[in-house]
Amino acid sequence: MKTRANLDSSTGAEVTNGSGAAAILAAGIGSFFLGVLSIAADKSAFLKDMFRFYGPTGPLSGVTTTAILIWLLVWGILEWRWRKRTVAVARVCAAALVLLGLSLLLTFPPVGDLL
């Protein structure tokens, strides 16, 4: 039975939660990679040099560009897989928010220095 929760208010068509869950989890994963890559580039001379995509900006250019590409790639894949599906959205959202919280911590330099 279609409930009010999964029917579009204006068209009456079914609205699954997969597309939203895909966007949310991808944002969490992209943010987490931003934190991880910022620490990795700080710890490794090789990565620091490799992430120097644009000289005047230095490794920040590579760290952020790579994290954004990972985010968009993951988003595209999840959207393709989940857009017509109803997924366990509570777990997906919880995982995404945990990843976002970790990314906030990982970007804080004293935390990176501890690792």
Next chain:
Amino acid sequence: MEITERSLWTLVHGMGFGALYLLASSGALVELYRRYSPNGPGPVSETDEQFLKVYLVVMAVLAWLAVLSGAYLIYPWYRAVAPAGTANLAAFPQRLLLSHPATSEWHSIGMEWKEHVAWLTPISITMAAAVVVRYGRNLRHHPQLRGAVLGFTLVSFVAAGIAGFFGAMLNKNAPVEGGRTVGVLHGETH
């Protein structure tokens, strides 16, 4: 009144894109929290729905403009390397901060955090805008999605606030200056 070109761009980045984003955040949070709650006041009209969609897309544009102008325009001026033997480091803000123990942590903690944490803002708000554009008023019937969007929007506000705070303090301790001088206003001396 005159201002240097680099200072003007720093103003556009911080007071333009960044401060506007911070101001807009409160509106987005209130709208998502109150109007899109399953127990929100009355139904969400089509006009309200369109308003929030446009509002969040504009916020996403502001966030991207803020981080891109910061990383690719101002940051290179900030981290420019002073030629060997340079005594006056005023044109090299990072070097100026690192030259004094009392100011070095504005760079090693402040700028190091700001330059990375700021990027959480466009990622989070682009996601929020995409979900609201996709679901519109139906978001009311997806409380978990709404909760996550609200959480990401809140973190985007916090990240922008951290970046804005350190941006202001860094510019206070070691302003990004240089380039040609731009006349802003001309008046008579009394």
